[in-house]
Amino acid sequence: MKEFTDSEIIECLRNRDSYVVGYLSDRYLPMVRIMVMNLGGTPEDARDIFQEGLMILLERIDDRNFTLTCKFRTLLYCISENLWKSVIRQRHRAAIYLNRKVDNESETDFTDRIDDTTYREIFRRAFDSIESTGKSILRLYWEENSLQEVATKLGLTYGYVKKKKSEFQSQLIRKVKDDPEYRRIMRKEKK
Numbered sequence: 001m002k003e004f005t006d007s008e009i010i011e012c013l014r015n016r017d018s019y020v021v022g023y024l025s026d027r028y029l030p031m032v033r034i035m036v037m038n039l040g041g042t043p044e045d046a047r048d049i050f051q052e053g054l055m056i057l058l059e060r061i062d063d064r065n066f067t068l069t070c071k072f073r074t075l076l077y078c079i080s081e082n083l084w085k086s087v088i089r090q091r092h093r094a095a096i097y098l099n100r101k102v103d104n105e106s107e108t109d110f111t112d113r114i115d116d117t118t119y120r121e122i123f124r125r126a127f128d129s130i131e132s133t134g135k136s137i138l139r140l141y142w143e144e145n146s147l148q149e150v151a152t153k154l155g156l157t158y159g160y161v162k163k164k165k166s167e168f169q170s171q172l173i174r175k176v177k178d179d180p181e182y183r184r185i186m187r188k189e190k191k
Contacts, residue, residue, distance in 0.1 A: 006072040053080040126175035134168035
């Protein structure tokens with residue numbers, strides 16, 4: 001396999017030469033996989049982080065004023081490590097939230113159960129109003145599939161799924177917040 005210098009890698013990425021992505025994958029994905037797995041992730045997590053890291057690098061490299069001030073390998077590793085640590089923090093916060101929710105469920109009274117049922121109904125209405133592709137992407141993602149797995153299962157590209165997942169989540173949140181019943185509950189809770 002041909003070895004590329006850091007400047008050749010950057011130029012190939014700027015030109016969107018796809019063969020360099022294969023080279024980078026063969027050369028640097030193993031180091032990202034080791035880092036992610038040492039920090040509690042899976043090989044699938046490592047692939048997602050590696051791809052997301054490359055996307056961030058592409059955005060940076062597209063700026064013609066970009067100057068590499070360290071080895072390409074170091075930059076890719078640092079970006080990937082920061083991305084993975086961000087995922088760990090998000091998962092940790094989600095676990096804390098779920099633990100609190102479970103703890104609080106034992107203390108709920110009748111009005112809390114009614115509100116919980118109402119929240120589910122509001123969510124269902126909002127979710128039902130999203131287009132079918134969005135529902136499929138969100139369902140698969142919520143079932144703890146990686147974005148790459150979602151893309152594969154739906155026959156879509158990773159980039160499309162990543163972008164659309166964010167858009168559909170934002171759309172869903174907006175629809176929930178715009179629901180008249182949700183607004184009524186929020187007004188009642190503020191009193």
